[in-house]
Amino acid sequence: MPREILYLKIARIIEDQISSGTLKTGEKLPSIRTIQKIYNVSINTVKQAFLELESKSLIESKPKSGFYVSHSFHSKLELPSVSQLQLSQQEKTPEDLISKVFNTLTHKDFTQFALGVVDKSMLPIAKLNKGVVKVLRNLEDSGTGYEPAQGNINLRRNIAKWSFTWDGHLTEDDIVTTSGALNALFYALITVTEPGDTVAIESPVYFGILQMIKSLGLHIIELPTHPVTGISIEDLKKVLPKINACCFVTNFNNPLGSCMPEENKKEVVHLLSKHNIPLIEDDLYGDIFFGVSRPKPCKAFDETGNVLWCGSVSKTLAPGYRVGWVAPGKFKEKTIRKKLLNTMSSPPLYQEVIADFMEHGRYEHHLRTLRNTLYNNCLHFKKAIEKYFPENTKISNPQGGFVLWLELDPKIDTAILYDIAVQYKIGFAPGRMFTQHNRYNNCMRLNFAIKWDEKVEESLKTLGLLIKQQLQ
Template identity: 85%
Template sequence: MPREILYLKIAKIIEEQIASGTLQTGDKVPSIRMVQKIHNVSINTVKQAFLELESKSLIASKPKSGYYVSQAFNTKLGLPSINKFNLSDKEKTPEDLISKVFNTLSNKDFTQFSLGVVDKSMLPIAKLNKGIIKVLRNLEDSGTAYEPAQGNINLRRNIAKWSFTWDGHLNEDDIVTTSGTLNALFYSLITVTNPGDTVAIESPVYFGILQMIKSLGLHIIELPTHPVTGVAIEDLKKVLPKIKACCFVTNFNNPLGSCIPEENKKEIVRLLTLHNIPLIEDDLYGDIFFGTSRPKPCKAFDEAGIVMWCGSVSKTLAPGYRVGWVAPGKFKDKLIRHKLLHTMSSPPLFQEVIADFMEHGRYDHHLRSLRNTLYANYLHFQRTIENYFPENTKISKPQGGFVLWLELDPRIDTAILYDTAVQHKIGFAPGRMFTQHNQYNNCMRLNFAVKWDEKVENSLKRLGTLIKQQLKK
């Protein structure tokens, strides 16, 4: 039997033991040498099997101790439901709710689980500040001159080099810089669509994407999205004749945390290439993975240039720098013309700072630390929710990113719950913000990229208590 098949067979046996409860949370997994003797395979084959299990957050290693069943797997709480495929739903716009949530964001007394940004304590601010000083000294005109419309050459070169982490074959000429990921998505949308066209997106979906698509006079089809595996191929096939483009967050979708499996990504690219439908790929969270390796974006399988790969450092390094990019494939020249028309060029200073940060390995080092912190936070949140929220709460199991999607008892309206939580200085994002239809009313998104401390833990406990109290009414 080929070694690749063997390691997957061994991984599946252990996974089934975990799923059945034979191996429970905290149990020690048989050692690598023991598994090697049982299955009569090489050490490398067993190591591959363990890496596979680690990438799914099923097991975790403890230094000098071995592997244990991860606390992230055996939760008593179920996964959130998948929404129904209904193209005829009446719209129920979430703008009122979005405004209400954003009005509380500047309040420093609040425990903010609502805003999708990393806490400043997790960012290398001092190193970035040094980078600004260095760049100001060395940059011609101290960053006051116009850049070419395509963007800073140093940044584009470093983004192209960084694409090696997912087997990308990009060079600096393939990249166009933007003011963050939303700006990249905006340029991509206006490049490949016209008002009146229809775009397929995931559901639930980040409200910023939803609002931007609608503001461009485009129609939206929300595809049911599985909390682990994302959009189903069969659902995509149903809408292909109706759509002009797709816009998917392929790795660690916001708000579900789903990650489309590699085989499905290949099939999505194959289908869309066959129908000549562009895929605007938001890969904003791809570098924040909890497994052993970065999941590939759909761009890795794009041979025809139909995938417009978008990203930024807004969720990993410096939200306020507004440094993003897009690899627009065959649409590059048209997209650059749109950028020239709308913004002329991107500010050079922060592009150079990020390029310098990526150039010398500091970005990679920072990401390793950030991923460890976020994964630890995820486990804290999961444990606290399991202990203090109602037993019928359903919770997502993200393998990366930093948001959790909770589905509560159907009797709970999270828009009403939000008003109560605000009185206790707790913020979260109600589920209806993430759709154009009247759904997800009993859902919420929580950001776990906050500094875990007693105040945060108590706020989470308090939120669980408020939900229980609302159920008694």
């Protein structure tokens, strides 16, 4: 029997025991060696089975102790609701609320759940600094010269090589570098749309994407999005005659954390290709997965060049370096012309530093550590929320990324709650920021990519208390 089927079979047996209550919450699992002997398989097969169970938040490891049935599995909290398709013209991007939240981001004494970046303690800053020195020493003209508009050849080559992690078949010639993922989305949007066109997006959606699309004179249709499986394909089919492009975060989207199943990705790629509607895919979080393997992006199933695959190291390695890229498929030449017109070229220094970091195998090592830290943080946050927040709180269950989406009692207005929380030096992102419509007013997004400690737990406890007070 193939090893893949064996490890899934073992994982399924243990999962059934957990579901039936044979293995209870907090109970220690048999050791890896014990299970190896029972099933007469290799150590690696058992480890793969345990990774599969960890990816579903069924079990968790405790250093030097072993594996235990996760407390988060028997969560009393439900998943957040799925929105309804809304095609009315009443739209208003909550720019005042967004500005208010951003104005607190530099407050050092805040417990900051609002900002969607990884805490600097989780980044390999010392290694990156060594890379900067090395690149400055070796780079011709120390990085002061222009590069071709398509971008740094070393970076493009390493991004293409990295695409093997999701069965990509990219070459350095397929990539155009950008100043971060938002810049990649910007070039993709101005390449495939004209002012007045309509773009379909997820809902809720990252407010930066909302603002960018609106600023380009484009209209938006928000598609209902399930917190586990992503956009509703049936609703996508309904709006096909109305849209000119789609912009989706298919892997661990922000803020829901949903990950579109592979069969859904294939269907979306086929559907949009058939109707000649470009898909702009923001794969910013694809490398931050909690399971056994990286989920494939839609680009992996693109046979017509219709998918513009965007990525960046802003969420994994160096937010301030502003290093991103787009593989624009059949739109490559037009994308390069747009970049030439807007910025001429990207700064070579940090592109070289990231290329060097990827070239010498340090990126995968860093990602393994980062994923483990974020996964454990996710479990800590979910346990604290279940402990301190009202019982009718609904919470997402992301299998990657680093944000949680909470849906509170309908009586709660998180924009008002935010003003109260700020007085306690706690920041979060109110739900209204993630839509152009008047909804998600009782929702919030929390970033769990911060160092877990007593202060963070105490802040979650305070936040839960403030919510309970609002309900009295």
